[in-house]
Amino acid sequence: MPGLDSPKHGQLKVYLGYAAGVGKTYQMLADAHELHRKGFDVVIGYLEPHGRKDTIAMAQGLELVPRKRIEYRGTAFEEMNLEGILERKPQGAVVDEFPHSNVPGCSHAKRWEDVLTLLDAGIDVLTTMNIQHLESLNDQVWQMTGVRVRETIPDWVMKQASEVVMVDLTPRALLNRLERGVVYPPEKAQRALQNFFKESSLVALRELALRQTAHEIEIRQVALPDPPVADHLTKEEEPVTPPAPPTPTDRILVHLTENPSTAMLIRRGRRVADYIGAECFAVFILRESDLAELSPVRREAIERHLNFARNLHLDTHVLEGDDIARTLITFARLHRVTQIFIARPRYSHWHGFVARNLVHRIVAEAGDMQVTVVAERQRQHSA
Amino acid sequence: MAKTTMNRPDPDQLLEQLDAQERLLSHERLKVFLGYASGVGKSFRMLDEGRRRKLRGQDVVIGALQPGMSPEVEKIIQTMAVIPLKKIGAGEAMDVDAIFERRPQVCLVDGAAHDNPPGSRNPRRWQDILELVRNGIVVLTSVNIQHIAEHQEEVKRITGKRAEETVPESFLHDANEIVIVDVPPELLLERAAGGGSADPAQTETQRQLSALRELALLLTAEAVDRQLEDYLHAHGIEPLWGTQERILVFLTPGCNSEAMVASGLRNANRFHGELFVVYVRHRSLSRPDDARLQQLLGHAQKIGAETEVLDGDDPIEELIVFARRHRITQIFTGHRRHRHWWNDIVGGPIDRLIRAAEGIDVRVFPH
Numbered sequence: 001m002p003g004l005d006s007p008k009h010g011q012l013k014v015y016l017g018y019a020a021g022v023g024k025t026y027q028m029l030a031d032a033h034e035l036h037r038k039g040f041d042v043v044i045g046y047l048e049p050h051g052r053k054d055t056i057a058m059a060q061g062l063e064l065v066p067r068k069r070i071e072y073r074g075t076a077f078e079e080m081n082l083e084g085i086l087e088r089k090p091q092g093a094v095v096d097e098f099p100h101s102n103v104p105g106c107s108h109a110k111r112w113e114d115v116l117t118l119l120d121a122g123i124d125v126l127t128t129m130n131i132q133h134l135e136s137l138n139d140q141v142w143q144m145t146g147v148r149v150r151e152t153i154p155d156w157v158m159k160q161a162s163e164v165v166m167v168d169l170t171p172r173a174l175l176n177r178l179e180r181g182v183v184y185p186p187e188k189a190q191r192a193l194q195n196f197f198k199e200s201s202l203v204a205l206r207e208l209a210l211r212q213t214a215h216e217i218e219i220r221q222v223a224l225p226d227p228p229v230a231d232h233l234t235k236e237e238e239p240v241t242p243p244a245p246p247t248p249t250d251r252i253l254v255h256l257t258e259n260p261s262t263a264m265l266i267r268r269g270r271r272v273a274d275y276i277g278a279e280c281f282a283v284f285i286l287r288e289s290d291l292a293e294l295s296p297v298r299r300e301a302i303e304r305h306l307n308f309a310r311n312l313h314l315d316t317h318v319l320e321g322d323d324i325a326r327t328l329i330t331f332a333r334l335h336r337v338t339q340i341f342i343a344r345p346r347y348s349h350w351h352g353f354v355a356r357n358l359v360h361r362i363v364a365e366a367g368d369m370q371v372t373v374v375a376e377r378q379r380q381h382s383a
Numbered sequence: 384m385a386k387t388t389m390n391r392p393d394p395d396q397l398l399e400q401l402d403a404q405e406r407l408l409s410h411e412r413l414k415v416f417l418g419y420a421s422g423v424g425k426s427f428r429m430l431d432e433g434r435r436r437k438l439r440g441q442d443v444v445i446g447a448l449q450p451g452m453s454p455e456v457e458k459i460i461q462t463m464a465v466i467p468l469k470k471i472g473a474g475e476a477m478d479v480d481a482i483f484e485r486r487p488q489v490c491l492v493d494g495a496a497h498d499n500p501p502g503s504r505n506p507r508r509w510q511d512i513l514e515l516v517r518n519g520i521v522v523l524t525s526v527n528i529q530h531i532a533e534h535q536e537e538v539k540r541i542t543g544k545r546a547e548e549t550v551p552e553s554f555l556h557d558a559n560e561i562v563i564v565d566v567p568p569e570l571l572l573e574r575a576a577g578g579g580s581a582d583p584a585q586t587e588t589q590r591q592l593s594a595l596r597e598l599a600l601l602l603t604a605e606a607v608d609r610q611l612e613d614y615l616h617a618h619g620i621e622p623l624w625g626t627q628e629r630i631l632v633f634l635t636p637g638c639n640s641e642a643m644v645a646s647g648l649r650n651a652n653r654f655h656g657e658l659f660v661v662y663v664r665h666r667s668l669s670r671p672d673d674a675r676l677q678q679l680l681g682h683a684q685k686i687g688a689e690t691e692v693l694d695g696d697d698p699i700e701e702l703i704v705f706a707r708r709h710r711i712t713q714i715f716t717g718h719r720r721h722r723h724w725w726n727d728i729v730g731g732p733i734d735r736l737i738r739a740a741e742g743i744d745v746r747v748f749p750h
Binding site: 144376 | 411560561563594597608614618626627646649654713718749
């Protein structure tokens with residue numbers, strides 16, 4: 001495979017689906033066989049067939065690196081044997097369930113970290129994931145399905161993939177499979193039908209997966225110009241479309257607080273920045289009174305948000321200042337920020353009033369910057 | 384706010400709801416396998432589904448095939464009933480009469496974009512397909528994105544040429560199911576090269592294929608979005624979330640409308656979302672302002688935005704009702720800088736808008 005034999009760094013290929021049972025693992029194994037037939041040395045690093053007959057049959061004929069057993073609190077767990085694969089040193093490895101969290105005692109907390117290690121060792125990796133595990137979509141997925149997905153893939157990790165392939169199946173066909181017991185055993189199927197497998201959830205997740213795949217293709221395209229009308233208003237009927245002017249570089253600044261809505265603000269800022277090709281900063285402003293005493297609860301919340309922003313590769317800073325609006329805007333000017341992202345204030349109580357003042361001061365003093373007040377994503381009332 | 388829309392059953396909305404229910408309840412008719420090039424495996428997926436349906440006891444026949452099938456596909460074909468094409472003059476067309484006579488439950492028709500020779504029952508194969516569907520036969524068919532009539536401009540921009548045979552986009556919307564058959568371009572090129580590795584000179588082809596692939600994914604996403612809308616309408620659900628970005632630019636007198644509309648368009652394009660531009664015609668809007676805003680809407684429409692003049696005395700209320708109905712995810716609005724900030728700190732229009740736009744981002748542009 002031309003894209004898959006770079007001598008230095010392994011290449012990552014992600015099979016993206018929108019639910020269990022759409023056929024990601026099956027498709028990945030079919031491609032692994034195709035590679036194997038061409039003489040490419042590919043092994044199964046980790047496979048989770050969920051007892052599905054077709055998938056198990058598809059794995060036949062491929063070499064399997066046995067899992068390793070890890071004892072944790074008296075229970076034995078089986079995980080991917082990262083060291084074993086590195087030792088075996090194949091050209092490529094099949095690693096199912098990219099977002100999986102490893103049991104404590106493994107070299108990494110997350111399977112995606114194992115995969116990055118394989119890539120660094122020059123091993124190509126084929127892997128599978130569902131769209132609901134992409135970090136920046138976490139709030140949207142929660143709104144759609146009511147499920148807060150805990151095992152997530154940061155968007156920058158997804159960007160490491162040289163190829164993202166959509167594995168598609170219609171929701172109706174998927175529901176048929178579920179009813180026939182192809183996907184899960186009956187009791188698990190019943191539970192699955194409560195959340196991700198509701199038809200409206202499936203349709204919405206499928207749309208997200210299609211759009212994400214289109215986006216992944218687009219950002220890997222070699223500099224195709226935007227469609228002609230994209231960048232500005234054309235005056236009357238100009239027959240010749242002017243060459244697209246260089247898009248002004250957007251820079252987004254996310255204002256972090258200890259408020260729980262900050263996590264959502266970070267995801268939203270990250271996502272918008274990725275789509276419009278902007279740099280993304282995050283700033284937490286510490287007041288002088290905070291320096292003297294910060295309650296452990298607040299400190300913990302702030303640390304958590306700072307780490308989260310850093311993990312999503314936002315350029316994260318902690319500033320000191322008693323005038324939050326002014327400190328934020330001064331930083332924004334200095335870094336030529338074009339858009340400030342702030343949380344929507346709560347309208348219920350006194351704190352909300354203070355937050356509204358902050359929003360207004362930022363809007364009033366932002367000068368030529370845009371200010372985006374990010375809504376808190378909430379669960380749908382009906383359905 | 385959300386509550387107001389929910390308490391206002393609009394007759395149009397009720398009608399939409401009925402339509403949506405009808406579309407959902409109508410049972411299976413047409414399933415389209417969409418791919419971005421030949422060789423991605425559309426025919427295989429279609430035939431393989433036919434094979435599995437047959438195993439489950441459905442009566443399946445093949446109504447039309449295209450030449451040049453892979454051995455994998457040939458193997459499936461041998462296990463199924465094939466209704467031969469009918470010779471018409473120098474060409475061939477699907478034998479619709481013979482299929483009606485045979486009356487299968489499911490008919491597989493490869494290559495929906497095929498043109499029938501002159502003198503055929505219908506000029507186009509997709510018309511034959513719709514006739515089968517109207518007569519109660521479930522049809523599985525395959526379409527190449529390059530053959531969608533409405534996207535020929537884009538196809539030409541990507542590949543340098545238009546398709547000779549086309550299928551209207553409405554055909555995709557007639558389908559109650561659409562499946563995208565996706566494969567990375569490099570694999571496709573390898574298959575074409577007969578198993579060897581792809582020629583580096585093919586990067587241009589690869590670029591074209593990537594662009595077509597993106598188009599196919601987005602077109603499918605749009606079809607899926609319609610299904611979602613049908614589902615939500617049919618169940619009377621008003622979602623607080625959007626699966627795609629829908630930007631609403633709210634024009635007011637004196638706002639920096641050019642910047643807002645241009646930014647709205649750029650963002651809508653980047654997200655492959657939709658752009659709406661509106662203003663509210665309320666009592667205190669002067670005639671010259673109204674005329675200017677009207678003109679701006681005209682501009683916005685020309686560049687592809689959906690525009691509307693809203694009527695009502697409470698602009699914020701009207702705007703939010705519109706936003707909810709169109710599943711808006713971001714509202715762009717202007718802010719007057721020449722007024723001192725404390726003038727509209729609480730209860731000012733921006734404050735009210737942010738408060739009312741629960742679940743929607745509000746982006747404030749400086750004037």
